Amino acid sequence: MAAILALPGLAPEGHASSYTVTAGGAAIGDAPSRFAEIGLPASHWEEKPQPSAAASSGGASSFGAKGMTSEARLKTEANLSALGARREGAAILVELPSDVLFDFDKSVIRAEARPALVRLAEVLAAMPKARMAITGHTDAMGADAYNQALSERRAVSVRAWLVGRGIAAGRLSAAGKGETMPVAPNANPDGRDDPAGRQRNRRVAFLIAPDG
Template sequence: MKRCATAALALVLPSFAHAYTLTVGAGPMDDQPSRFAEIDIGGSRFTEQQGTSTAKAAGETSTFGLKDMDSDTRLRTEDTLSQLGARKEGDHIIVSLPGDVLFDFDKSDIRADARPVLSKLASVLEAMPKVSVAIIGHTDSKGADDYNQRLSQDRAESVEVWLTDLGVASSFTTEGKGESSPVAPNALAAGSDNPEGRQKNRRVEFIIGGNP
């Protein structure tokens, strides 16, 4: 499904870095609501990284290959991308956010406490208004294949609507891949369940620069 947003964004965010952590209760991971809170950095499953951009002065090569922006905007954007754990792959910048941070279990509505991290992503896209962005939803392997595909598509579309309503002017495409592209094993070698692996697989990826 393809949709295009053409509104303008006027978003001002604090310049200091926070630490956001996903915490999970002691019960089964699928049944525990995640909490996305502003706390000290610790050994959590999702921690916003401190800015680590290596391009510190005007004229230096951009860590993420950013172009067509002044040096202050570039450094600020690279710092935010570093906080979000972004990585560069070829001509694309990829940001992967945990599904348990963005959504409640089995839901596609954006969690209220996920808005700060999405606002940071919006500030990155605001600095690159002409870029295309592919939003791709992923699930773990629990449940029927067709249900997981629909859920992942619904989640990708939900994020697109949220960013568009905020005024992000990027050209978006959305796709749901269900359980077809895991980044970790859903089960251990002996065949038993792997909750940590399944949690990693529940995610939404943002491919800045469009589909590879």
């Protein structure tokens, strides 16, 4: 569950950005053992600048951000857009690939993943009433119990990292769902492995409740 994170830096002033997963470079981490046989290269993120709706219109926040200055709201919108956030009812959902956050079979945050987590910490700092549920997910490779434990360790690791950045522990919960909540098939209809689907399933979800 490894990948290379390419974060070229903050988007231009007044703009947000989103990330698209592309293929390129040599495989690392678990890629040789799990992907090499089909030649799937490692994934990395490339920033795709796009105007923030809030920044361009000056209107209400598209993520429901409130109780902050215009400058803070625009920065929060930019961070959420850069993280690929979307609204889930009254909540905000961010999903980051585990391949980006962690090396294969590990729960220690990769140095290359820290810029994305810094953005997340900045969002929480700007929304002091918000609470966030952190949930780890895996693909279906390996034993169920092992995947469950790994997903839990990873969620706890991210929580500890954010606490270390000054976010109150009481605002954050951490849980793991293992392989029980896939967002894509782990295998093709003919039973063959689906590496792209498994890659989507390896993720950490962050559900932010803005009003606590």
